[in-house]
Amino acid sequence: MMEFTQADVLSVLGTGIKTLVILVGAVLMAALMIPIERRLLGLWQDRYGPNRVGPFGSLQVVADMIKIFFKEDWIPPFADKAVFVVAPAIIMLTSLLAFAVIPFTPTWTVANLNVGVLFLLAMSSLGVYSVIFAGWASDNKYALIGAMRTAAQMISYEVFMGLSLLGVVLLAGSFNLGDIVESQRGLWNVIPQFPAFVIFFIAGCAEIHRAPFDLPEAEQELTAGYHTEYSGMKFGMFFVGEYLGIVLISCLVTVLFFGGWLGPVLPGFVWFFLKAFFFMCFFILLRASTVRPRYDQLMAFGWKILLPIAIVNVAITGAIVVATS
Amino acid sequence: MKNAAQTAFSATSSVLRTIGMTFMHSFRKRETVLYPEEKPYLPPRYRGRIVLTRDPDGAERCVACNLCSVSCPVDCISVVKGEDETGRWYPESFRINFSRCIYCGFCEDACPTYAIQLTPDFEMGEFNRQNMVYEKSDLTISGVGKRPGYNFYRVAGMAVGGKDKGEAENEAKPVNIKTLLP
Numbered sequence: 182m183m184e185f186t187q188a189d190v191l192s193v194l195g196t197g198i199k200t201l202v203i204l205v206g207a208v209l210m211a212a213l214m215i216p217i218e219r220r221l222l223g224l225w226q227d228r229y230g231p232n233r234v235g236p237f238g239s240l241q242v243v244a245d246m247i248k249i250f251f252k253e254d255w256i257p258p259f260a261d262k263a264v265f266v267v268a269p270a271i272i273m274l275t276s277l278l279a280f281a282v283i284p285f286t287p288t289w290t291v292a293n294l295n296v297g298v299l300f301l302l303a304m305s306s307l308g309v310y311s312v313i314f315a316g317w318a319s320d321n322k323y324a325l326i327g328a329m330r331t332a333a334q335m336i337s338y339e340v341f342m343g344l345s346l347l348g349v350v351l352l353a354g355s356f357n358l359g360d361i362v363e364s365q366r367g368l369w370n371v372i373p374q375f376p377a378f379v380i381f382f383i384a385g386c387a388e389i390h391r392a393p394f395d396l397p398e399a400e401q402e403l404t405a406g407y408h409t410e411y412s413g414m415k416f417g418m419f420f421v422g423e424y425l426g427i428v429l430i431s432c433l434v435t436v437l438f439f440g441g442w443l444g445p446v447l448p449g450f451v452w453f454f455l456k457a458f459f460f461m462c463f464f465i466l467l468r469a470s471t472v473r474p475r476y477d478q479l480m481a482f483g484w485k486i487l488l489p490i491a492i493v494n495v496a497i498t499g500a501i502v503v504a505t506s
Numbered sequence: 507m508k509n510a511a512q513t514a515f516s517a518t519s520s521v522l523r524t525i526g527m528t529f530m531h532s533f534r535k536r537e538t539v540l541y542p543e544e545k546p547y548l549p550p551r552y553r554g555r556i557v558l559t560r561d562p563d564g565a566e567r568c569v570a571c572n573l574c575s576v577s578c579p580v581d582c583i584s585v586v587k588g589e590d591e592t593g594r595w596y597p598e599s600f601r602i603n604f605s606r607c608i609y610c611g612f613c614e615d616a617c618p619t620y621a622i623q624l625t626p627d628f629e630m631g632e633f634n635r636q637n638m639v640y641e642k643s644d645l646t647i648s649g650v651g652k653r654p655g656y657n658f659y660r661v662a663g664m665a666v667g668g669k670d671k672g673e674a675e676n677e678a679k680p681v682n683i684k685t686l687l688p
Contacts, residue, residue: 223536224531224532224536225528225529225531225532226531227531227534227535227536227537227538228536228537228538229536229538229540466525466528466529467525469528470524470525470527470528470529471521471524471525486514
């Protein structure tokens with residue numbers, strides 16, 4: 182029988198509270214991204230977007246949530262029911278789990294894993310199952326084409342996504358995200374690792390299937406792609422899961438390339454938030470301005486251009502690290 | 507090799523230029539008209555709510571000819587003819603069912619007296635469908651609408667209301683068909 186001291190209980194409680202705050206914060210931020218995205222898209226398309234509900238339309242998401250909660254949660258009779266129900270849960274689960282290892286400030290991390298980068302890559306790869314399950318279980322040709330595109334997209338970007346991070350890991354000498362942030366105290370990784378930053382950002386776009394790499398959804402050609410058959414809160418979970426992905430990739434770019442919480446004057450959390458928010462807005466700007474490639478073009482671009490650049494980047498970084506140590 | 511590099515450069519710069527141009531739209535004027543607060547300009551010929559106008563003397567223009575009712579593709583106009591003591595026709599009742607009306611403007615085109623006219627007013631929403639049925643008193647306005655100074659009976663050649671044949675504007679005296687003289 183183990184004895185629990187008061188300190189143990191307090192530390193467990195502290196972690197529990199941290200976890201709760203980060204979970205709620207991440208989901209809230211993802212939900213807030215919806216009105217922010219609609220307003221920003223409106224701004225860049227010379228219109229207003231939703232501006233009626235609440236101040237500057239910020240309560241639009243609450244109205245949408247109420248609506249989506251009361252919608253009929255319909256499962257098509259031809260669908261594979263168990264898989265159909267599980268699919269939207271997976272994307273939420275993997276996205277939220279990935280938040281566990283992100284260091285928001287030196288003290289605010291749920292799990293200070295020494296293989297944080299690997300854990301992140303694993304979680305983001307698992308998220309793909311959600312899309313493939315959804316497309317397969319829907320028994321719908323559009324959903325299936327969307328899922329097939331996701332599979333094609335996954336094999337083309339996962340490889341160089343991992344490779345692009347190796348340079349950062351080499352420079353920090355650690356897989357721990359907190360150590361990676363600390364290693365950027367002198368110079369943010371975005372300068373020595375600029376190619377890796379570009380590659381990771383492109384791979385991140387493909388990872389969370391945002392425009393210009395939203396091939397699995399592709400409203401214009403696949404109705405809604407893999408979630409065509411989904412309705413009600415299951416659709417809502419895919420939707421929020423996608424925005425969680427944006428928040429996650431923005432946090433990752435901040436941590437890996439832009440020095441996380443590091444910054445003058447303001448407290449660390451504010452710096453982290455500002456940097457991450459900048460990238461969230463940049464994702465929206467990308468959606469407003471870029472066109473969608475065909476998926477063979479995406480694969481060719483990944484294999485023939487980004488992968489070689491990533492490998493060369495790792496080789497050069499490794500050579501420099503070996504030479505200077 | 508040189509070609510591939512050129513292609514890569516032009517493709518990258520084109521994507522970056524697109525992103526930049528989209529971002530510059532942040533500083534453009536927004537095209538949206540915030541409707542309930544800010545009304546859009548509607549030209550006078552806009553086809554909205556239908557009215558019955560009066561002639562410059564203040565009498566109603568409609569002569570209950572039923573041409574509007576006949577021309578209406580959705581049959582939403584119903585007119586009942588009446589006749590006053592001077593022999594002039596007028597509508598005893600004039601009813602338009604706006605829940606059927608498609609605002610095509612055929613009635614306005616068909617009207618020989620410019621009585622029925624479409625106006626640039628479209629805010630006619632009602633909660634009760636029955637309220638969309640407009641009676642003659644709801645339709646009739648006090649003005650002349652888009653045709654100032656026009657009075658059908660001053661130019662029409664028929665004898666009505668104390669005006670005999672040949673007394674209208676620009677009208678020659680009636681020809682006596684019983685005589686051979688020119």
